[in-house]
Structures are given as C-alpha cells and as structure tokens.
Amino acid sequence: MKLQSLPLPGLLRIDTEPVADARGQFVRIYCDSAFDGRHFPQVNLSTTRRRGALRGMHFQAPPAAEGKLIRCLRGRVFDVAVDLRAGSPTFLHWHGIELDGEAQTQVYIPEGFAHGFQSLTDDVQLLYFHTAAWSPAHEGRLRHDDPRLAIRWPLPVRDVSAKDANAALLPQDYRGIQA
C-alpha cells in the first residue's frame, strides 16, 4: 500500500498492491499500520447508472466532520475534494483524481473537505469508508457549479439530485469549517 500526498494538505492518493495468482487477485484496501489507525464507523456503497451523473458536493460539519476513504469498484469516476478548513492555505481549492474499478488507486479525503464525483462511465460503483457516522443535522452541501470553486468537470453534468442542485452558493464571507 503506497500513500502519496496530493496538492491539498492531508489529501492522499493510496495505491494498493494486489497479489495475483491463478485464482485471481487479493488486495488489501485498508490497514491501521499504513494509516496511523483511522476508525471507520460507517461504510457505504453507491451505484450510479449513467455516464455524466454527479453526486456532491457533500461534507459534515463538526462534531460530525468526516474523513472518507474511497475506492471505485466498477466503472470510472472523476473524484473531487474541496478544502473547506478555515484558515487552510488551500482554502476553497479543489483537486480531482480519476478512480476506476480496474486500477488499484484509492483516495483519502480528510475531515474538513467537501467531496463529490462525476461518473465517467455508465454503471459505476463506489465504496466509501467514513470516519464519522452519517449525521443529517451536520450535513452540508456545496453546488458542484459554484463559481467560487470553479471545478472543471470532465463531462456535461447530468442526474444531479434535487438536494444537490438546490444547494446554496457560497456566500462571499464564507470562512469554512473548524475541522
């Protein structure tokens, strides 16, 4: 398991290392020793039907701020993290990484980030490990097309949920979250 820092502090690319044999392959997705002991009280799986569909941008505010370890199991996605940490040198910066079911790449998005992804193929399956349980009362959403973020999505966007489409744009005085 190789961890590589990405341009936003705390954001990690993880390259897992499958072991192949005549039966197929085995791969370790997570281990405490490689990750200084994250605890994941919740694991989610989403499937997305159509190429171009977009889920996000989601985050949870403290005390339910959540880190996410994400792996694409099927299909291919453009996965985006946005730094919302108050005072961060990369505040409101975004970074995108392609994940796909064939490659062994995962991404770890720490607490204080918003997360979203666009499907680059039909029939995408994404596996998420969360460092906090879902807390609707602490859920926050950003618009995927917020001009203050200026995220460059690879495909024309489609299939956005009403909740995501109706999220508020960031106010000019937005200061971020204390993660």
Ligand SMILES: Cc1cn([C@H]2C[C@H](O)[C@@H](COP(=O)(O)OP(=O)(O)O[C@H]3O[C@H](C)C(=O)[C@H](O)[C@H]3O)O2)c(=O)[nH]c1=O
């Ligand atoms: C997270 C969660 C959701 N739900 C319910 C709430 C909705 O009725 C339904 C779908 O939720 P939502 O529309 O928020 O799901 P996505 O838009 O796919 O959000 C997911 O994808 C984006 C990219 C993320 O980063 C979120 O962490 C992840 O939850 O499941 C539950 O019942 N339990 C849960 O733990």
